[in-house]
Amino acid sequence: PMLVMHGFGDEVLGFTIAFAVLLGVFVTHAHEVRSVYLHTHGNDGSVTQQTVNINNVDHVASVNINAGQQSSSTVMDYDNNIIGYRLFAKKSCYVAKMNRAKMPALNQISKLAQDAKVEDKKQIAPPHGMQYTVSQTPVKNQASLGKSIDMLCRGVPTYWAHETEGTNLFFSASGCVSIRLIFFDVSLCGGLA
Template structure:
């Protein structure tokens, strides 16, 4: 990964909960402060976008036809460089395993999400979530 080019891609292969293979592609783009995690696992493929500029996380689940967004807790959430370092050093990305409670309320003001997240949630019902303690 070379941050001088602004965007870095890494492929990670893991075992899924059912023992099958799950392919993940991580893209970290320093020039626009976005990290994207694409998870390819057949019918349950999904992606997460960390929009550091707007402080928003979006989890896009096309198989459920929803998108869930949450504000980043900047005190506990890793910086843009931490996932890149963990991948380069083949360490577990456990910081991604955070619990969130999903509200029943739709996101009404999509402008607060930022353009990259707005683009990925197009056509999906989008809900707010909050981090659980």
């Protein structure tokens, strides 16, 4: 028998599938994984659900954001120094080299998530933001990005994103998609909007 689901959009179904796949990565070592569930409040009064998972065995953290059309999953692979962003509405994935100078250490993420949960009623400004320019050339071998990023990006086009610094940081707000994680803001630019 085939399971038929009515009333679910591609984005919600995609988010659910990706969340289940990512959760599988973390269930393997359940006693070494910490999860924090929280709701953040946007400037427009909207409430966003974020789930933060920290896997100390595989040195991976993920943030799953359930926010309708702005739903996304982010995976930070500290062993491979790669961060991946999957945007469900765009049906695509973006990967970048992890900038350790700007990225919180794996052991800090749990504390940042807990602090955000305690301060739930207040609007907390992330400590900084990162902006990336997205390449138009797809990644050819996603498996080379590591198991966690490969699982995150499997089945959708994946592109490299390069961090933009200095005077080019705010070159154009058009063509950018933003992700507001609890510990930093991300802008992916290059004709994505």
